[in-house]
Amino acid sequence: MIFGTAGLTAMLCVMALEDAKVKEGGRVIVTGAAGGVGSVSVKLLAQRGYHVTALTGRREQHDFLRSLGARDFVDRSEYQEAGKPLQSERWDGAVDTVGGTVLANVLASTAYGGAVAACGPAGGMDLPTTVAPFILRGVSLVGVDSVNCPGSRRIVAWERLARDLAAQDLATLATEVSLEEVMALGEQILNGQVRGRTIVKVADQTS
Numbered sequence: 001m002i003f004g005t006a007g008l009t010a011m012l013c014v015m016a017l018e019d020a021k022v023k024e025g026g027r028v029i030v031t032g033a034a035g036g037v038g039s040v041s042v043k044l045l046a047q048r049g050y051h052v053t054a055l056t057g058r059r060e061q062h063d064f065l066r067s068l069g070a071r072d073f074v075d076r077s078e079y080q081e082a083g084k085p086l087q088s089e090r091w092d093g094a095v096d097t098v099g100g101t102v103l104a105n106v107l108a109s110t111a112y113g114g115a116v117a118a119c120g121p122a123g124g125m126d127l128p129t130t131v132a133p134f135i136l137r138g139v140s141l142v143g144v145d146s147v148n149c150p151g152s153r154r155i156v157a158w159e160r161l162a163r164d165l166a167a168q169d170l171a172t173l174a175t176e177v178s179l180e181e182v183m184a185l186g187e188q189i190l191n192g193q194v195r196g197r198t199i200v201k202v203a204d205q206t207s
C-alpha cells in the first residue's frame with residue numbers, strides 16, 4: 001500500500017520518459033517533489049542514473065529528497081510566476097505533478113527534443129503555455145493517467161516497482177498513522193504539508 005496509486009503513477013511517468021527517449025543520465029526535474037508521486041519519481045529516476053532536480057515549496061524537505069537521490073533543488077516560487085515562452089534549456093525531461101504556471105515554466109525550460117510527463121494538477125488545472133516549446137524545440141508533453149491505463153502497461157509498471165524498490169526504500173518514503181488521525185491528515189494534505197506516502201493502519205494487529 002505504500003506504493004498506492006501514487007507509486008504506480010510515478011512509474012508510469014518514468015516509463016513515459018523512457019518511451020520518449022530521454023537520454024540516459026539526462027537532467028530531469030520533478031515538481032511537487034516532496035509529495036507522493038513526486039517522491040517516488042525522484043527515487044526511481046535517481047536509481048536509473050538521471051540527474052534529478054527536485055522542485056519543492058518546502059525547504060525543510062531538502063534532506064528527505066536528497067536521501068531519495070535528488071541532486072539539485074529549485075524553489076517552487078521560482079516557477080510560480082509567468083515566465084518567457086522559451087527559457088534557457090535546463091531539463092532533458094520532467095515529471096510534473098503540479099500543472100499551472102509551474103508546468104508552463106518547465107515546458108519553456110525543457111531542452112531541444114526533451115519530454116515532460118504530466119500527471120497532476122496539485123497547483124492548478126490550467127496550463128498557461130504557448131506552442132513555442134513544441135514547435136521550436138520539439139518538446140513533447142506526455143499525459144499520464146493511472147486509472148484507464150491499459151492493464152498490460154499497468155502490469156509492467158507494477159512488476160518494475162516490485163523489482164526496483166527495496167523494502168528499506170519504502171520505509172523511507174512512508175509515514176504510518178492511525179485511523180483516528182485521518183481527519184487531521186486530510187487537513188495536512190489540503191495544506192500541502194504531507195511528505196511522501198502515508199499509510200493508515202486500519203486495525204490493531206494485536207487485537
Ligand SMILES: NC(=O)c1ccc[n+]([C@@H]2O[C@H](COP(=O)([O-])OP(=O)(O)OC[C@H]3O[C@@H](n4cnc5c(N)ncnc54)[C@H](OP(=O)(O)O)[C@@H]3O)[C@@H](O)[C@H]2O)c1
Nearest residue numbers: 009032033034035036037056057120121122123145146192
Ligand atoms: N494522473 C493520474 O493518474 C494521477 C494519479 C495519482 C495522483 N494524481 C494527481 O497528481 C497530483 C500529485 O499527487 P500526490 O499523491 O503526489 O499528491 P500529494 O502527496 O498531496 O503531493 C502534492 C505535492 O504538490 C505540491 N503542491 C501542493 N500544492 C501546490 C501548489 N498550490 N502549487 C504547487 N505545488 C503544490 C507539494 O509538493 P512540494 O511541497 O514538494 O512543493 C505537494 O506535496 C495530485 O494532484 C493528484 O490528484 C494523478
